[in-house]
Each structure stands twice: as C-alpha cells, then as structure tokens.
Amino acid sequence: MWQCKSIFLNLTNFCNVRCKKCISLKVIRKRGELSKEILIKILNLFESHHFCGLIRCGVGENLIYSHLDYLMGQLFDVKKKFRFDILTNGLAFPLDKEFYYTNPSVRWGVTLDGMTQDDIKGLQSGLDVELVKKKLFQIKKRYPTCNMYLNYTLHNNNLNHLIDFIKMGIDLNVNQIFVTPLKVFENHYTEFLSKYIPNLSLSSTISLFSEVKKIANQYCLKLNLPGNTPAPIPCALSGNYSPIIDIDGMVSFCSGRENVKIGNITNSAIDSIWSKVKEKTVIKSQLSNFCKNCLNINNFNKHILSVPSI
Numbered sequence: 001m002w003q004c005k006s007i008f009l010n011l012t013n014f015c016n017v018r019c020k021k022c023i024s025l026k027v028i029r030k031r032g033e034l035s036k037e038i039l040i041k042i043l044n045l046f047e048s049h050h051f052c053g054l055i056r057c058g059v060g061e062n063l064i065y066s067h068l069d070y071l072m073g074q075l076f077d078v079k080k081k082f083r084f085d086i087l088t089n090g091l092a093f094p095l096d097k098e099f100y101y102t103n104p105s106v107r108w109g110v111t112l113d114g115m116t117q118d119d120i121k122g123l124q125s126g127l128d129v130e131l132v133k134k135k136l137f138q139i140k141k142r143y144p145t146c147n148m149y150l151n152y153t154l155h156n157n158n159l160n161h162l163i164d165f166i167k168m169g170i171d172l173n174v175n176q177i178f179v180t181p182l183k184v185f186e187n188h189y190t191e192f193l194s195k196y197i198p199n200l201s202l203s204s205t206i207s208l209f210s211e212v213k214k215i216a217n218q219y220c221l222k223l224n225l226p227g228n229t230p231a232p233i234p235c236a237l238s239g240n241y242s243p244i245i246d247i248d249g250m251v252s253f254c255s256g257r258e259n260v261k262i263g264n265i266t267n268s269a270i271d272s273i274w275s276k277v278k279e280k281t282v283i284k285s286q287l288s289n290f291c292k293n294c295l296n297i298n299n300f301n302k303h304i305l306s307v308p309s310i
C-alpha cells in the first residue's frame with residue numbers, strides 16, 4: 001500500500017463545531033482519536049516503506065487532535081519525504097506555533113463556508129466566522145510562506161458572498177480555492193439540507209462563475225469550481241488507489257468502499273493483504289465485483305459527496 005499516491009489518515013473524529021452537512025456522527029465514523037502509539041507506528045511505517053505520496057487528514061477537527069504537536073514536530077524531520085494535507089475549520093489555529101506553518105510539506109486546507117455569521121446560520125454552530133478570518137490573516141502575515149488552500153461549500157445562503165471569498169483568498173495569497181456545491185450523502189439526506197443545495201443550472205450562477213473565474217485568472221489564483229471536475233476514472237483502472245487508515249488503525253482498501261475493512265495497520269501482514277485485494281480489483285480492464293459497488297463511481301452523477309483519489 002506504500003506505493004500508492006495517497007493515503008487517507010483519520011486522526012480524530014472529535015470536533016469543536018457542529019455542522020448539519022457533517023456525516024461523521026451519523027454514518028461510518030467511530031468516536032475517538034488515533035492513539036499516539038498507533039500514530040508512531042504509522043509514521044515509522046511511512047518512513048520504513050519510503051512512502052513519498054500524499055497523506056490526507058480530514059473528517060474530525062484536526063486542530064484539536066491531542067497529538068498534533070507531536071505529529072507536526074515529527075514532520076519537520078527532513079528525512080521524511082511524504083506530504084501532509086490537513087483539513088481544518090481554522091477555529092483553533094494556534095498563532096504562536098511556528099512549526100505548524102513553516103514546513104512546506106504540510107498544507108493546510110481551511111474550510112470556511114461563509115464570509116459572515118449569517119451565511120452559516122442554521123448550517124453550522126460553534127464557528128465564529130470573524131475569528132477564523134482574523135486568524136487566517138494573522139497567520140499569513142506572520143508566516144507568509146504558510147502552505148494553505150481554502151474550501152468553500154456553496155449553498156443558497158452563501159452564494160452571494162462567493163466573490164468576496166475569492167477576493168479574500170487573493171488577499172491572503174493562498175495557493176488554491178476549491179468551491180464545491182453542498183452535496184448530501186444518500187444515507188444523510190434530509191429535507192432541511194436539500195433546501196440549501198444551490199441550483200447550479202441557474203443562469204445567474206453561471207454568470208457569477210464567469211466573473212469569479214475572471215477575478216481568479218487576473219490574480220493567477222488556482223480555482224476549482226463545480227462543474228469543472230471530470231467524471232472520475234475508477235482507481236481500479238487508473239491505478240490511483242487511496243487506502244484509508246481509521247482512528248483504531250483499521251484499514252479500508254479505498255475511499256470507494258470505505259466500510260469494507262481489510263485489516264489493521266498493526267498487523268504485519270497488512271501489506272500483503274492490501275496487495276491481494278489490489279490484484280482482485282482489476283479483471284481484464286473491467287471493473288471487478290468489488291468495484292461495482294464503488295461510491296466514487298456510482299455517486300458521481302448524483303452529486304453525492306465522495307473523496308476521489310488523486
């Protein structure tokens with residue numbers, strides 16, 4: 001599994017904010033966080049297998065993970081060739097921890113779904129939008145090389161502030177902005193959430209997007225808008241597998257069938273188990289039975305959230 005381009009590492013399922021769009025409590029996640037013992041084991045495995053891909057950490061709020069200082073300290077070790085993408089809502093960013101922001105192999109992905117408190121009303125509680133914005137500017141002022149991108153989940157309440165958000169990203173000098181429409185998991189669908197899904201076919205939205213693109217181009221900002229993403233190539237055919245390591249060390253072969261666990265990272269046979277599953281996922285360039293139930297493929301046209309491999 002160490003030859004793949006990315007591995008999803010779940011550090012914690014705890015959070016300091018409550019979001020209506022969040023699936024973690026209701027769907028597949030366990031409560032808790034990755035122990036320091038398992039974290040050390042995983043970091044050693046990354047190193048001993050010369051893993052040089054991307055490790056993505058998401059789901060719970062990573063800034064409140066108990067062993068984040070330890071992890072960030074370890075990542076400063078120059079021998080480590082892998083890169084970390086760490087998702088956060090930004091609320092708990094500590095300003096004085098220089099080693100969080102000056103390591104180019106760590107990229108912070110900040111999800112902020114509004115420019116004002118009203119934008120997130122009813123959808124997120126516990127998040128102070130002004131405080132997060134203030135922190136982002138303080139961090140980028142103090143550590144200008146901080147590797148950061150922004151996420152904006154578009155819904156009917158924050159659509160009008162998209163341009164302001166892009167302009168903020170330009171002022172912050174972030175690397176990239178991902179704008180994604182609010183999507184609802186099949187098993188998390190509620191009438192409440194469905195009302196917020198923006199109707200992206202509206203002509204007003206199309207003209208909004210062209211304006212947004214113009215601004216981004218002018219400032220050479222990388223921007224990913226809804227609709228730009230091509231249909232995913234099944235990783236079983238492209239080879240871009242992305243296994244997931246859960247908080248208890250359990251490994252899922254891929255993001256498309258996360259609920260299928262193949263073993264624990266602490267089991268020394270996990271490598272060969274992963275290789276065997278990989279062999280079985282491709283049958284003469286057609287999708288195997290395992291991949292026929294892939295959420296990434298099956299949900300693409302339904303606008304349901306999935307985590308694509310890179």
Ligand code: SF4
Nearest residue numbers: 234235254256291294
């Ligand atoms: S189920 Fe989907 S994500 Fe998993 S190996 Fe198959 S194509 Fe890839």
